[in-house]
Amino acid sequence: MPTLELPPELIAETVAIRRDIHAHPELAFAEHRTATLVAAKLRALGLEVHEGIGGTGVVGLLSGGSPGSTIMLRADMDALPMPEESAVPFASQNPGVMHACGHDAHVAMLLGAAAVLRERTAELRGRVAFVFQPAEEGGGGAAAMLADGLIERFAIERAYGIHIACILPTGVIGLRPGPLMAAVDQFDLVVEGLGGHGAMPHRSVDPVVVAADVVTSLQRVVSREVDPVEPAVVTIGAINGGTTYNVIPPRVALKGTVRSFSTATRDAMEGRIRRIAEHTCAAANATCHLDWQSSYPVTENDPAETTFVRETLVAALGADRVVEIAPIMGSEDFSYFAQRVPACFMFLGAGDDAHAFPNHHPAFDIDEHAMQTGIRAHVAIALAAR
Ligand SMILES: [Zn+2]
Ligand SMILES: [Zn+2]
Structure with a gap:
């Protein structure tokens, strides 16, 4: 696989986008500022952009240089109804609303991956749908996008998603075949x-x-x-x-x-x-x-897709960066995508001594270096997909 080194400007841009979204968190189905930002960034990259899918959902389409299937890479955009108690300078400016689950980083990482892949369309087979969904935190935004025809409109054949988690060390991807989340x-x-x-x-x-x-x-x-x-x-x-x-x-x-x-x-x-x-x-x-x-069904990873993702990420990131994890009792509405097409959902470690609070904690924060691994993982999966 060709190198996946990220240019420093892209890393800086990803951090800036994450901090901007973190400072302006929005609740389920009210992600208007975030969705507008996403659509503008995708358009600036020259992607075909569709807005208002399942409420505030946004889809960007990027076609590769040769034929192949259409895959989706997913990021969720919503924040939680809770006051922020982190001490970061880019803390929430929206009282009572906080990005305490890392969805700000999910959006920034997926925009970063779109920027990288835009430069490498010649290597890309088929098509990538960059899916930015509303309302993961209890609102069922994935189901809303599906009800709005997401799979049919864009002929999506497989789905992949990455969730930030401070329970894993920075830059380590955790996944498992079969049931992953409850x-x-x-x-x-x-x-x-x-x-x-x-x-x-x-x-x-x-x-x-x-x-x-x-x-x-x-x-x-x-x-x-x-x-x-x-x-x-x-x-x-x-x-x-x-x-x-x-x-x-x-x-x-x-x-x-x-x-x-x-x-x-x-x-x-x-x-x-x-x-x-x-x-x-x-x-x-x-x-x-x-x-x-x-509410949400079990998040079920397709065994073949999980093998594909594991082998792809071991080649791209190194064997020490990809670990098999035990099932987690948390829940995810990515499960609705996985009910429709073969799918793999995975966790991305973003924790170190300075970032040890769990997701949904009022002082939750991430080691932003993890976002580089997230971008590289998205890009590697898209380039390896057939
Ligand atoms: Zn959450
Ligand atoms: Zn989450």
Whole structure:
């Protein structure tokens, strides 16, 4: 494979773009400034640009010098609804919104790859679709782009995506064939009791005690009802009820997230949680209402595509830069692309002693050197694709 050394101006430009986007984070489906910036950069490179796909999604098309298939390289653009507590000089100027998941770097890396590939179209076979999607953080922007005809309109045959992660050292790519990230579902559960005086519990049905029982009993879903060799999580992330010391409230509201790695387990979770919640409430003369919300499916890496990516990146970056990782209980809406075409999703390490906070931490920041590896990985995959 020809050299993948990056010119210093390109590295500087990538850092500048990442910092600009970091300072101006935008929430799901509201990535207007970011999408405008992306479209302008792609147009300046001479790419064919399509905007407004699935909301604020942008696609840039680059055709190679010889025939081949169309692949997509994906970056997500949205930030998180949380205040930034990092001390970087380019911290968020949009209060309560922060790029704490590295999507700013994803955008900058993919624009960098487009710039490199623009200079090497003669070596490129087929076509590359640079896909900038909205709303990864819970909004399902990938599904919105698919519903808007992404695959059909651009005849996309395979999909690749890179996610920044400070749990891996800078410049190391982590991937695995098969299930990489979990399916996620969430639920609201309201326990209905009978309010009353805190000193006369026998005249009420205390939903606080019942809710505590429900939380404890739900711990048995994973420990007693899921195969011990299969990963699954039930977490109650919020429990709210009551106002003061001596009043038994009429109801308590809980919020939970459920992660799973197989269809069978995923499909069984709602029924298990409903059964335990309803019967625990019934035992105490309380009732409950469960509102189940299905979210992202398992992110499944195609085995052949994963082998292709691993061999390509070992050749481009070195064997010590490509590692096999264990499945992660986080979730990704890249999974929707992987349901439609053979795909490979991977993590890119951006952590060192100075950048050790995990994704979604208010002080999250990355070692920007990692973006060079991200660009080289995108470029190597595009040049090797057939
Ligand atoms: Zn995230
Ligand atoms: Zn993310």
